[in-house]
Amino acid sequence: MHFYKQSAGRQLFNVINLSFLTIVTFMCVVPFIHLLAVSLSSNAAASAGSVKLWPIGFTLEAYGFLGQKPEFLRSLGVTLQRVVLGTTINMLLVFITAYPLSKTYEQFRYRVYYVWFFAITMFFGGGLIPTYIVVKETGLMNSIWALIIPGALSVWNAVLMLNFFRGIPRDMEEAALIDGAGHWSILWKVYLPVSLPSIATIGLFTLVGHWNSWFDGILYMNSPDHYPLQTYLSTLVTSINIKMITVEDLSTLQNLSERTLRTAQIFLGALPIMLVYPFLQQYFVKGMTVGSVKE
Template sequence: MRHISWSGKTFDLFNYLALTLLMLVTLYPFWYVLVSSLSDPLWVTAQRGLIWWPEGFHLEAYKSVFKNPVIKSGYVNTLVIVLAGTALNLVLTSLAAYALSRPNLMLKNAITFYIVFTMFFSGGLIPFYIVVSELGMIDSLWALIIPNAMSTFNFIIMRTSFQAIPVSMEESARLDGAHDWTILLRIVLPLSLPVVAVMILFYGVAHWNSWFSAAIFLRSRELYPLQLVLREILINNNTEQMMSGISANNRAMVGETIKYATIIVATGPILLLYPFLQRYFVKGVMIGAIKE
Protein backbone atom coordinates (compact mmCIF):
# COMPACT_ATOMS: atom_id res chain seq x y z
CA MET A 1 0.00 0.00 0.00
CA ARG A 2 1.39 3.38 -1.00
CA HIS A 3 2.30 5.61 1.94
CA ILE A 4 0.97 9.17 1.78
CA SER A 5 2.75 11.83 3.79
CA TRP A 6 0.96 14.34 6.03
CA SER A 7 1.62 17.07 3.50
CA GLY A 8 0.06 14.93 0.77
CA LYS A 9 -2.99 14.21 2.94
CA THR A 10 -3.35 17.90 3.74
CA PHE A 11 -3.10 18.79 0.07
CA ASP A 12 -5.72 16.16 -0.86
CA LEU A 13 -8.05 17.39 1.89
CA PHE A 14 -7.71 20.97 0.67
CA ASN A 15 -8.47 19.84 -2.88
CA TYR A 16 -11.58 17.92 -1.80
CA LEU A 17 -12.85 20.89 0.21
CA ALA A 18 -12.17 23.35 -2.61
CA LEU A 19 -13.83 21.12 -5.22
CA THR A 20 -16.83 20.50 -2.95
CA LEU A 21 -17.25 24.24 -2.43
CA LEU A 22 -16.93 24.85 -6.16
CA MET A 23 -19.54 22.15 -6.84
CA LEU A 24 -21.99 23.73 -4.39
CA VAL A 25 -21.47 27.20 -5.82
CA THR A 26 -22.02 25.84 -9.33
CA LEU A 27 -25.07 23.69 -8.56
CA TYR A 28 -26.94 25.99 -6.17
CA PRO A 29 -28.25 28.48 -8.80
CA PHE A 30 -29.81 25.62 -10.74
CA TRP A 31 -31.19 24.12 -7.50
CA TYR A 32 -32.62 27.52 -6.55
CA VAL A 33 -34.40 27.79 -9.91
CA LEU A 34 -35.75 24.22 -9.66
CA VAL A 35 -37.04 24.69 -6.08
CA SER A 36 -38.58 28.06 -6.89
CA SER A 37 -40.38 26.65 -9.93
CA LEU A 38 -42.05 23.99 -7.76
CA SER A 39 -42.93 26.22 -4.80
CA ASP A 40 -45.91 28.36 -3.92
CA PRO A 41 -45.64 31.62 -5.93
CA LEU A 42 -46.59 33.79 -2.93
CA TRP A 43 -43.88 32.13 -0.80
CA VAL A 44 -41.25 32.51 -3.54
CA THR A 45 -42.04 36.21 -3.96
CA ALA A 46 -41.72 36.81 -0.22
CA GLN A 47 -38.30 35.11 0.08
CA ARG A 48 -35.22 37.32 0.40
CA GLY A 49 -32.50 34.75 1.06
CA LEU A 50 -31.29 31.29 0.21
CA ILE A 51 -33.89 28.67 -0.66
CA TRP A 52 -33.09 25.02 0.01
CA TRP A 53 -36.43 23.17 -0.15
CA PRO A 54 -39.68 23.85 -1.97
CA GLU A 55 -42.68 25.19 -0.07
CA GLY A 56 -45.41 22.77 -1.07
CA PHE A 57 -45.41 21.12 -4.48
CA HIS A 58 -46.98 23.16 -7.25
CA LEU A 59 -46.90 22.30 -10.96
CA GLU A 60 -49.05 25.20 -12.15
CA ALA A 61 -46.03 27.03 -13.51
CA TYR A 62 -45.07 24.05 -15.69
CA LYS A 63 -48.66 23.63 -16.86
CA SER A 64 -48.70 27.30 -17.86
CA VAL A 65 -45.38 26.94 -19.69
CA PHE A 66 -46.55 24.01 -21.80
CA LYS A 67 -49.80 25.83 -22.62
CA ASN A 68 -47.74 28.42 -24.49
CA PRO A 69 -47.72 27.49 -28.20
CA VAL A 70 -44.44 29.37 -28.69
CA ILE A 71 -42.74 27.04 -26.20
CA LYS A 72 -43.95 24.01 -28.14
CA SER A 73 -42.84 25.38 -31.50
CA GLY A 74 -39.55 26.47 -29.90
CA TYR A 75 -38.92 22.91 -28.74
CA VAL A 76 -39.64 21.52 -32.20
CA ASN A 77 -37.43 24.12 -33.91
CA THR A 78 -34.60 23.54 -31.45
CA LEU A 79 -34.74 19.77 -31.92
CA VAL A 80 -34.63 20.21 -35.70
CA ILE A 81 -31.65 22.56 -35.41
CA VAL A 82 -29.80 20.30 -32.94
CA LEU A 83 -30.35 17.07 -34.87
CA ALA A 84 -29.80 18.42 -38.37
CA GLY A 85 -27.01 20.78 -37.34
CA THR A 86 -25.10 18.22 -35.28
CA ALA A 87 -25.37 15.61 -38.04
CA LEU A 88 -24.03 18.09 -40.61
CA ASN A 89 -21.30 19.18 -38.18
CA LEU A 90 -20.13 15.61 -37.62
CA VAL A 91 -20.10 14.76 -41.32
CA LEU A 92 -18.14 17.83 -42.40
CA THR A 93 -15.78 17.83 -39.41
CA SER A 94 -15.01 14.11 -39.84
CA LEU A 95 -14.36 14.48 -43.58
CA ALA A 96 -12.13 17.52 -43.15
CA ALA A 97 -10.27 16.02 -40.19
CA TYR A 98 -9.67 12.73 -42.00
CA ALA A 99 -8.44 14.36 -45.20
CA LEU A 100 -6.11 16.78 -43.42
CA SER A 101 -4.77 14.09 -41.09
CA ARG A 102 -3.41 12.01 -44.01
CA PRO A 103 0.37 12.47 -44.38
CA ASN A 104 0.34 12.29 -48.19
CA LEU A 105 -2.24 15.03 -48.87
CA MET A 106 -0.93 17.82 -51.08
CA LEU A 107 -1.03 21.36 -49.60
CA LYS A 108 -2.16 19.91 -46.27
CA ASN A 109 -0.39 22.55 -44.18
CA ALA A 110 -1.63 25.42 -46.35
CA ILE A 111 -5.25 24.26 -46.16
CA THR A 112 -4.98 23.72 -42.41
CA PHE A 113 -3.54 27.21 -41.96
CA TYR A 114 -6.40 28.65 -44.03
CA ILE A 115 -8.95 26.95 -41.77
CA VAL A 116 -7.19 27.86 -38.50
CA PHE A 117 -6.84 31.46 -39.69
CA THR A 118 -10.62 31.86 -39.34
CA MET A 119 -10.32 31.32 -35.58
CA PHE A 120 -8.49 34.62 -35.19
CA PHE A 121 -9.83 36.79 -38.01
CA SER A 122 -13.31 37.10 -39.47
CA GLY A 123 -15.18 39.48 -41.73
CA GLY A 124 -17.44 40.72 -38.95
CA LEU A 125 -21.16 40.65 -38.35
CA ILE A 126 -22.28 42.86 -41.25
CA PRO A 127 -20.52 40.87 -44.03
CA PHE A 128 -21.76 37.70 -42.35
CA TYR A 129 -25.34 38.99 -42.47
CA ILE A 130 -24.94 40.03 -46.11
CA VAL A 131 -23.67 36.57 -47.10
CA VAL A 132 -26.57 34.82 -45.34
CA SER A 133 -29.02 37.27 -46.90
CA GLU A 134 -27.64 36.80 -50.43
CA LEU A 135 -27.94 33.02 -50.00
CA GLY A 136 -31.66 33.49 -49.32
CA MET A 137 -31.60 32.05 -45.81
CA ILE A 138 -33.09 35.01 -43.91
CA ASP A 139 -36.10 33.91 -41.83
CA SER A 140 -35.18 30.27 -42.32
CA LEU A 141 -33.83 27.62 -39.97
CA TRP A 142 -31.08 26.98 -42.52
CA ALA A 143 -29.54 30.28 -41.40
CA LEU A 144 -28.86 28.64 -38.03
CA ILE A 145 -27.44 25.42 -39.52
CA ILE A 146 -25.46 26.10 -42.71
CA PRO A 147 -23.27 29.04 -41.54
CA ASN A 148 -22.24 27.03 -38.45
CA ALA A 149 -21.51 23.83 -40.37
CA MET A 150 -18.03 23.34 -38.86
CA SER A 151 -16.14 24.64 -35.85
CA THR A 152 -12.41 25.18 -36.36
CA PHE A 153 -11.67 24.29 -32.74
CA ASN A 154 -13.56 21.00 -33.01
CA PHE A 155 -11.90 20.28 -36.34
CA ILE A 156 -8.46 20.62 -34.72
CA ILE A 157 -9.43 18.23 -31.91
CA MET A 158 -10.75 15.60 -34.31
CA ARG A 159 -7.87 15.93 -36.77
CA THR A 160 -5.32 15.50 -33.98
CA SER A 161 -7.20 12.42 -32.78
CA PHE A 162 -7.14 10.90 -36.27
CA GLN A 163 -3.40 11.59 -36.51
CA ALA A 164 -2.86 9.48 -33.39
CA ILE A 165 -4.13 6.34 -35.17
CA PRO A 166 -1.13 4.30 -36.43
CA VAL A 167 -0.47 4.65 -40.14
CA SER A 168 0.23 0.91 -40.28
CA MET A 169 -3.47 0.21 -39.79
CA GLU A 170 -4.35 2.27 -42.85
CA GLU A 171 -1.60 0.62 -44.87
CA SER A 172 -2.86 -2.85 -43.92
CA ALA A 173 -6.39 -1.88 -44.90
CA ARG A 174 -5.23 -0.60 -48.29
CA LEU A 175 -3.39 -3.85 -48.93
CA ASP A 176 -6.71 -5.61 -48.40
CA GLY A 177 -8.35 -3.36 -50.99
CA ALA A 178 -9.97 -0.79 -48.70
CA HIS A 179 -10.50 2.74 -49.98
CA ASP A 180 -10.75 5.99 -48.03
CA TRP A 181 -14.47 5.68 -47.26
CA THR A 182 -13.95 2.19 -45.83
CA ILE A 183 -10.95 3.32 -43.78
CA LEU A 184 -12.84 6.30 -42.39
CA LEU A 185 -16.09 4.51 -41.58
CA ARG A 186 -14.76 1.13 -40.43
CA ILE A 187 -11.39 1.97 -38.88
CA VAL A 188 -10.87 5.63 -38.04
CA LEU A 189 -14.29 6.56 -36.64
CA PRO A 190 -14.79 3.36 -34.57
CA LEU A 191 -11.35 3.92 -32.99
CA SER A 192 -12.25 7.55 -32.28
CA LEU A 193 -15.62 7.08 -30.57
CA PRO A 194 -14.62 9.12 -27.48
CA VAL A 195 -13.78 12.08 -29.71
CA VAL A 196 -16.99 11.60 -31.71
CA ALA A 197 -18.97 11.66 -28.45
CA VAL A 198 -17.21 14.87 -27.44
CA MET A 199 -18.05 16.39 -30.84
CA ILE A 200 -21.71 15.47 -30.38
CA LEU A 201 -21.67 17.12 -26.96
CA PHE A 202 -19.86 20.26 -28.13
CA TYR A 203 -21.97 20.77 -31.25
CA GLY A 204 -25.24 19.72 -29.63
CA VAL A 205 -24.83 22.06 -26.65
CA ALA A 206 -23.77 24.92 -28.94
CA HIS A 207 -26.89 24.49 -31.09
CA TRP A 208 -29.16 24.08 -28.08
CA ASN A 209 -27.88 27.23 -26.36
CA SER A 210 -27.64 29.40 -29.48
CA TRP A 211 -29.93 32.42 -29.64
CA PHE A 212 -27.91 35.28 -31.16
CA SER A 213 -28.03 34.04 -34.75
CA ALA A 214 -31.76 33.39 -34.39
CA ALA A 215 -32.31 36.93 -33.11
CA ILE A 216 -30.50 38.31 -36.18
CA PHE A 217 -31.82 36.11 -38.98
CA LEU A 218 -35.33 35.08 -37.93
CA ARG A 219 -38.42 37.25 -38.32
CA SER A 220 -41.28 34.79 -37.80
CA ARG A 221 -41.99 33.91 -34.17
CA GLU A 222 -43.08 30.40 -35.15
CA LEU A 223 -39.46 29.75 -36.20
CA TYR A 224 -37.94 30.90 -32.89
CA PRO A 225 -35.76 28.28 -31.15
CA LEU A 226 -36.29 27.58 -27.48
CA GLN A 227 -33.47 29.80 -26.22
CA LEU A 228 -34.79 32.84 -28.08
CA VAL A 229 -38.22 32.19 -26.57
CA LEU A 230 -36.58 31.93 -23.13
CA ARG A 231 -34.74 35.22 -23.70
CA GLU A 232 -37.98 36.91 -24.70
CA ILE A 233 -39.72 35.68 -21.56
CA LEU A 234 -36.93 36.59 -19.14
CA ILE A 235 -35.74 39.91 -20.57
CA ASN A 236 -38.99 41.28 -21.98
CA ASN A 237 -41.05 39.81 -19.11
CA ASN A 238 -43.39 38.33 -21.68
CA THR A 239 -45.44 35.82 -19.66
CA GLU A 240 -48.94 37.03 -20.48
CA GLN A 241 -49.62 34.20 -22.94
CA MET A 242 -49.03 31.64 -20.18
CA MET A 243 -51.28 33.13 -17.50
CA SER A 244 -54.75 32.66 -18.94
CA GLY A 245 -57.22 31.95 -16.15
CA ILE A 246 -55.04 33.58 -13.47
CA SER A 247 -56.45 36.61 -11.68
CA ALA A 248 -54.81 39.99 -12.23
CA ASN A 249 -53.78 40.20 -8.56
CA ASN A 250 -51.81 36.95 -8.72
CA ARG A 251 -50.20 37.38 -12.15
CA ALA A 252 -47.06 39.14 -10.89
CA MET A 253 -46.35 36.37 -8.38
CA VAL A 254 -47.14 33.52 -10.74
CA GLY A 255 -45.06 35.19 -13.46
CA GLU A 256 -41.91 34.69 -11.38
CA THR A 257 -42.42 30.95 -10.99
CA ILE A 258 -43.26 30.70 -14.70
CA LYS A 259 -39.87 32.22 -15.50
CA TYR A 260 -38.15 29.65 -13.30
CA ALA A 261 -40.15 26.81 -14.87
CA THR A 262 -39.24 28.04 -18.35
CA ILE A 263 -35.53 27.97 -17.46
CA ILE A 264 -35.85 24.36 -16.26
CA VAL A 265 -37.76 23.34 -19.38
CA ALA A 266 -35.16 24.99 -21.62
CA THR A 267 -32.05 23.61 -19.90
CA GLY A 268 -33.23 20.25 -18.54
CA PRO A 269 -32.92 18.09 -21.69
CA ILE A 270 -29.33 19.03 -22.43
CA LEU A 271 -28.39 18.43 -18.77
CA LEU A 272 -29.96 14.98 -18.91
CA LEU A 273 -27.92 14.16 -22.03
CA TYR A 274 -24.59 15.08 -20.46
CA PRO A 275 -24.22 12.08 -18.07
CA PHE A 276 -24.43 9.66 -21.00
CA LEU A 277 -21.49 11.36 -22.75
CA GLN A 278 -19.50 12.46 -19.70
CA ARG A 279 -17.42 9.28 -19.53
CA TYR A 280 -16.04 10.04 -22.99
CA PHE A 281 -15.50 13.72 -22.32
CA VAL A 282 -12.08 13.88 -20.67
CA LYS A 283 -10.69 11.00 -22.70
CA GLY A 284 -11.84 12.49 -25.99
CA VAL A 285 -10.50 15.95 -25.32
CA MET A 286 -7.14 14.62 -24.09
CA ILE A 287 -6.74 12.36 -27.13
CA GLY A 288 -7.47 15.29 -29.41
CA ALA A 289 -5.25 17.76 -27.59
CA ILE A 290 -2.01 16.06 -26.56
CA LYS A 291 -0.43 14.86 -29.78
CA GLU A 292 0.09 17.41 -32.52
Protein backbone atom coordinates (compact mmCIF):
# COMPACT_ATOMS: atom_id res chain seq x y z
CA MET A 1 0.00 0.00 0.00
CA HIS A 2 2.69 2.41 1.01
CA PHE A 3 5.41 1.98 -1.50
CA TYR A 4 6.44 5.53 -1.29
CA LYS A 5 8.05 7.24 1.57
CA GLN A 6 7.06 6.24 5.07
CA SER A 7 7.69 8.33 8.11
CA ALA A 8 10.66 7.39 10.28
CA GLY A 9 8.31 6.50 13.12
CA ARG A 10 6.39 4.20 10.87
CA GLN A 11 9.55 2.49 9.72
CA LEU A 12 10.73 2.01 13.28
CA PHE A 13 7.36 0.58 14.18
CA ASN A 14 7.54 -1.85 11.28
CA VAL A 15 10.93 -3.09 12.33
CA ILE A 16 9.88 -3.59 15.94
CA ASN A 17 6.61 -5.16 14.92
CA LEU A 18 8.21 -7.61 12.53
CA SER A 19 10.87 -8.64 15.02
CA PHE A 20 8.30 -9.09 17.74
CA LEU A 21 6.08 -11.22 15.54
CA THR A 22 9.06 -13.24 14.42
CA ILE A 23 9.95 -14.01 18.02
CA VAL A 24 6.38 -15.09 18.73
CA THR A 25 6.37 -17.27 15.64
CA PHE A 26 9.60 -18.84 16.75
CA MET A 27 8.13 -19.59 20.20
CA CYS A 28 5.21 -21.34 18.59
CA VAL A 29 7.18 -23.39 16.09
CA VAL A 30 10.01 -24.61 18.30
CA PRO A 31 7.98 -27.18 20.24
CA PHE A 32 6.91 -28.69 16.94
CA ILE A 33 10.44 -28.91 15.68
CA HIS A 34 11.38 -30.57 18.95
CA LEU A 35 8.59 -33.13 18.63
CA LEU A 36 9.43 -33.82 15.02
CA ALA A 37 13.03 -34.42 16.04
CA VAL A 38 11.96 -36.81 18.80
CA SER A 39 9.66 -38.74 16.51
CA LEU A 40 12.51 -39.22 14.06
CA SER A 41 15.06 -40.26 16.69
CA SER A 42 16.05 -43.64 18.01
CA ASN A 43 14.08 -44.85 20.96
CA ALA A 44 17.11 -44.89 23.23
CA ALA A 45 17.85 -41.22 22.62
CA ALA A 46 14.19 -40.29 22.97
CA SER A 47 13.80 -42.16 26.25
CA ALA A 48 16.89 -40.48 27.59
CA GLY A 49 15.35 -37.11 26.85
CA SER A 50 18.47 -35.98 25.07
CA VAL A 51 16.85 -35.03 21.75
CA LYS A 52 16.53 -31.27 21.42
CA LEU A 53 15.86 -29.79 17.98
CA TRP A 54 17.65 -32.26 15.76
CA PRO A 55 17.03 -36.03 15.56
CA ILE A 56 19.58 -38.29 17.24
CA GLY A 57 19.95 -41.66 15.54
CA PHE A 58 17.61 -40.82 12.69
CA THR A 59 14.96 -43.44 11.98
CA LEU A 60 11.50 -43.53 10.42
CA GLU A 61 10.52 -46.55 12.48
CA ALA A 62 7.73 -44.85 14.40
CA TYR A 63 6.03 -43.67 11.23
CA GLY A 64 6.58 -47.02 9.58
CA PHE A 65 4.97 -48.72 12.54
CA LEU A 66 1.88 -46.54 12.33
CA GLY A 67 1.68 -46.75 8.56
CA GLN A 68 1.83 -50.53 8.25
CA LYS A 69 -1.11 -51.11 10.58
CA PRO A 70 -4.39 -51.85 8.81
CA GLU A 71 -6.15 -50.19 11.74
CA PHE A 72 -4.37 -46.98 10.95
CA LEU A 73 -5.77 -46.71 7.45
CA ARG A 74 -9.20 -47.87 8.50
CA SER A 75 -9.45 -45.29 11.27
CA LEU A 76 -8.14 -42.64 8.92
CA GLY A 77 -11.03 -43.53 6.62
CA VAL A 78 -13.51 -43.14 9.46
CA THR A 79 -12.02 -39.78 10.34
CA LEU A 80 -12.16 -38.51 6.78
CA GLN A 81 -15.77 -39.54 6.55
CA ARG A 82 -16.46 -37.86 9.83
CA VAL A 83 -14.68 -34.67 8.93
CA VAL A 84 -16.43 -34.31 5.58
CA LEU A 85 -19.91 -35.21 6.82
CA GLY A 86 -19.52 -33.50 10.14
CA THR A 87 -18.11 -30.24 8.89
CA THR A 88 -20.69 -29.99 6.12
CA ILE A 89 -23.60 -30.65 8.43
CA ASN A 90 -22.26 -28.41 11.15
CA MET A 91 -21.66 -25.52 8.81
CA LEU A 92 -25.03 -25.90 7.16
CA LEU A 93 -26.80 -25.88 10.51
CA VAL A 94 -24.77 -22.99 11.85
CA PHE A 95 -25.50 -21.05 8.70
CA ILE A 96 -29.26 -21.54 8.63
CA THR A 97 -29.55 -21.13 12.40
CA ALA A 98 -27.51 -17.96 12.60
CA TYR A 99 -29.43 -16.26 9.81
CA PRO A 100 -32.85 -15.99 11.49
CA LEU A 101 -31.22 -15.21 14.81
CA SER A 102 -29.29 -12.31 13.30
CA LYS A 103 -32.57 -10.56 12.43
CA THR A 104 -33.91 -7.70 14.50
CA TYR A 105 -37.08 -7.91 16.52
CA GLU A 106 -38.90 -6.05 13.77
CA GLN A 107 -37.89 -8.62 11.21
CA PHE A 108 -38.43 -11.67 13.39
CA ARG A 109 -40.64 -11.39 16.41
CA TYR A 110 -39.78 -14.71 18.05
CA ARG A 111 -36.03 -14.36 17.77
CA VAL A 112 -35.32 -13.69 21.43
CA TYR A 113 -37.05 -16.88 22.59
CA TYR A 114 -35.12 -18.96 20.14
CA VAL A 115 -31.90 -17.26 21.14
CA TRP A 116 -32.29 -18.06 24.81
CA PHE A 117 -33.47 -21.54 23.99
CA PHE A 118 -30.13 -22.12 22.32
CA ALA A 119 -27.98 -20.04 24.66
CA ILE A 120 -28.99 -21.95 27.78
CA THR A 121 -27.38 -25.07 26.40
CA MET A 122 -24.01 -23.34 26.40
CA PHE A 123 -24.07 -23.30 30.18
CA PHE A 124 -26.13 -26.23 31.32
CA GLY A 125 -25.50 -29.77 30.32
CA GLY A 126 -26.62 -33.10 31.63
CA GLY A 127 -23.16 -34.57 31.89
CA LEU A 128 -21.59 -37.69 30.53
CA ILE A 129 -23.95 -40.39 31.69
CA PRO A 130 -27.26 -38.83 30.62
CA THR A 131 -25.81 -37.81 27.26
CA TYR A 132 -24.64 -41.33 26.74
CA ILE A 133 -28.09 -42.63 27.57
CA VAL A 134 -29.76 -40.26 25.11
CA VAL A 135 -27.37 -41.19 22.33
CA LYS A 136 -27.98 -44.82 23.05
CA GLU A 137 -31.77 -44.47 23.20
CA THR A 138 -31.84 -42.59 19.91
CA GLY A 139 -30.14 -45.55 18.30
CA LEU A 140 -26.93 -43.87 17.23
CA MET A 141 -24.55 -46.17 19.10
CA ASN A 142 -21.80 -47.68 17.04
CA SER A 143 -22.54 -45.61 13.94
CA ILE A 144 -20.67 -42.63 12.60
CA TRP A 145 -23.72 -40.49 13.24
CA ALA A 146 -23.09 -40.73 16.97
CA LEU A 147 -20.00 -38.61 16.36
CA ILE A 148 -21.85 -36.08 14.24
CA ILE A 149 -25.48 -35.62 15.20
CA PRO A 150 -25.28 -34.95 18.94
CA GLY A 151 -22.97 -32.01 18.29
CA ALA A 152 -24.45 -31.07 14.93
CA LEU A 153 -25.28 -27.56 16.06
CA SER A 154 -22.56 -25.70 17.88
CA VAL A 155 -24.36 -22.87 19.59
CA TRP A 156 -21.11 -21.07 20.21
CA ASN A 157 -20.36 -21.06 16.49
CA ALA A 158 -23.90 -20.01 15.65
CA VAL A 159 -23.60 -17.03 17.97
CA LEU A 160 -20.28 -16.15 16.41
CA MET A 161 -21.77 -16.43 12.96
CA LEU A 162 -24.82 -14.35 13.79
CA ASN A 163 -22.54 -11.57 14.94
CA PHE A 164 -20.67 -11.69 11.68
CA PHE A 165 -23.99 -11.60 9.85
CA ARG A 166 -24.94 -8.47 11.69
CA GLY A 167 -21.93 -6.75 10.21
CA ILE A 168 -23.41 -7.17 6.76
CA PRO A 169 -24.87 -3.84 5.67
CA ARG A 170 -28.64 -3.83 5.79
CA ASP A 171 -29.00 -2.03 2.49
CA MET A 172 -27.66 -5.06 0.62
CA GLU A 173 -30.42 -7.17 2.05
CA GLU A 174 -33.06 -4.55 1.52
CA ALA A 175 -32.08 -4.13 -2.09
CA ALA A 176 -32.57 -7.84 -2.57
CA LEU A 177 -35.91 -7.71 -0.77
CA ILE A 178 -37.10 -5.00 -3.07
CA ASP A 179 -36.13 -7.19 -6.00
CA GLY A 180 -38.60 -9.68 -4.55
CA ALA A 181 -36.11 -12.16 -3.09
CA GLY A 182 -37.20 -14.35 -0.18
CA HIS A 183 -35.19 -15.24 2.92
CA TRP A 184 -33.78 -18.38 1.40
CA SER A 185 -32.43 -16.66 -1.64
CA ILE A 186 -31.06 -13.78 0.41
CA LEU A 187 -29.30 -16.36 2.56
CA TRP A 188 -27.64 -18.07 -0.38
CA LYS A 189 -27.18 -15.22 -2.79
CA VAL A 190 -26.36 -12.29 -0.52
CA TYR A 191 -25.11 -13.67 2.79
CA LEU A 192 -23.11 -16.63 1.61
CA PRO A 193 -20.76 -14.81 -0.76
CA VAL A 194 -19.98 -12.01 1.65
CA SER A 195 -19.49 -14.28 4.66
CA LEU A 196 -16.64 -16.34 3.29
CA PRO A 197 -14.11 -15.07 5.85
CA SER A 198 -16.34 -15.98 8.76
CA ILE A 199 -17.32 -19.26 7.17
CA ALA A 200 -13.67 -20.08 6.67
CA THR A 201 -12.97 -19.20 10.30
CA ILE A 202 -15.78 -21.21 11.78
CA GLY A 203 -15.29 -23.98 9.26
CA LEU A 204 -11.71 -24.28 10.37
CA PHE A 205 -12.69 -24.58 14.01
CA THR A 206 -15.26 -27.20 13.15
CA LEU A 207 -12.84 -29.15 11.02
CA VAL A 208 -10.17 -29.07 13.68
CA GLY A 209 -12.73 -30.08 16.28
CA HIS A 210 -13.83 -33.12 14.31
CA TRP A 211 -10.30 -34.08 13.46
CA ASN A 212 -9.01 -33.86 17.01
CA SER A 213 -11.84 -35.24 19.10
CA TRP A 214 -11.23 -38.74 20.31
CA PHE A 215 -13.21 -39.24 23.47
CA ASP A 216 -16.61 -39.53 21.80
CA GLY A 217 -15.18 -42.37 19.76
CA ILE A 218 -14.42 -44.22 22.98
CA LEU A 219 -17.87 -43.47 24.34
CA TYR A 220 -20.11 -44.25 21.43
CA MET A 221 -18.26 -46.88 19.44
CA ASN A 222 -18.62 -50.40 20.72
CA SER A 223 -15.66 -51.82 18.93
CA PRO A 224 -12.26 -50.49 17.92
CA ASP A 225 -13.17 -51.24 14.29
CA HIS A 226 -15.23 -48.08 14.21
CA TYR A 227 -12.76 -45.78 15.88
CA PRO A 228 -11.75 -42.54 14.19
CA LEU A 229 -8.05 -41.84 13.86
CA GLN A 230 -7.49 -39.86 17.03
CA THR A 231 -9.36 -42.40 19.11
CA TYR A 232 -7.27 -45.16 17.61
CA LEU A 233 -4.06 -43.23 18.20
CA SER A 234 -4.99 -42.59 21.79
CA THR A 235 -5.27 -46.33 22.34
CA LEU A 236 -1.70 -46.86 21.20
CA VAL A 237 -0.42 -44.66 23.94
CA THR A 238 -2.08 -46.17 26.94
CA SER A 239 -0.65 -45.19 30.22
CA ILE A 240 0.07 -48.34 32.09
CA ASN A 241 -0.68 -48.73 35.72
CA ILE A 242 2.38 -50.63 36.74
CA LYS A 243 1.03 -51.31 40.19
CA MET A 244 -1.48 -53.69 38.71
CA ILE A 245 1.12 -55.51 36.71
CA THR A 246 0.27 -59.15 36.24
CA VAL A 247 2.19 -62.12 35.08
CA GLU A 248 0.89 -61.75 31.58
CA ASP A 249 2.22 -58.24 31.04
CA LEU A 250 5.40 -59.57 29.59
CA SER A 251 5.92 -56.80 27.13
CA THR A 252 3.68 -53.99 28.27
CA LEU A 253 6.61 -52.47 30.04
CA GLN A 254 8.52 -52.37 26.82
CA ASN A 255 5.71 -50.40 25.23
CA LEU A 256 6.11 -47.73 27.87
CA SER A 257 9.31 -46.65 26.28
CA GLU A 258 7.71 -46.01 22.89
CA ARG A 259 8.32 -42.30 23.13
CA THR A 260 9.01 -41.93 19.45
CA LEU A 261 5.67 -43.51 18.67
CA ARG A 262 3.88 -41.09 20.95
CA THR A 263 5.44 -38.10 19.28
CA ALA A 264 4.86 -39.47 15.82
CA GLN A 265 1.17 -39.69 16.55
CA ILE A 266 1.04 -36.05 17.61
CA PHE A 267 2.53 -35.17 14.30
CA LEU A 268 0.23 -37.21 12.21
CA GLY A 269 -2.62 -35.79 14.23
CA ALA A 270 -1.75 -32.22 13.37
CA LEU A 271 -0.37 -32.73 9.89
CA PRO A 272 -3.53 -32.72 7.73
CA ILE A 273 -4.80 -29.61 9.43
CA MET A 274 -1.49 -27.92 8.90
CA LEU A 275 -1.88 -28.73 5.24
CA VAL A 276 -5.45 -27.46 4.98
CA TYR A 277 -4.87 -24.39 7.04
CA PRO A 278 -2.75 -22.27 4.70
CA PHE A 279 -5.31 -22.98 2.03
CA LEU A 280 -8.15 -21.65 4.16
CA GLN A 281 -6.04 -18.71 5.10
CA GLN A 282 -6.40 -16.89 1.85
CA TYR A 283 -9.89 -16.08 3.03
CA PHE A 284 -8.66 -14.40 6.16
CA VAL A 285 -5.86 -12.45 4.63
CA LYS A 286 -7.28 -11.35 1.36
CA GLY A 287 -10.82 -12.15 2.18
CA MET A 288 -13.74 -11.20 0.07
CA THR A 289 -14.59 -8.27 2.22
CA VAL A 290 -17.96 -6.73 2.42
CA GLY A 291 -16.49 -3.56 1.06
CA SER A 292 -15.08 -5.14 -2.04
CA VAL A 293 -18.40 -6.72 -2.89
CA LYS A 294 -20.09 -3.38 -2.66
CA GLU A 295 -17.77 -1.77 -5.09
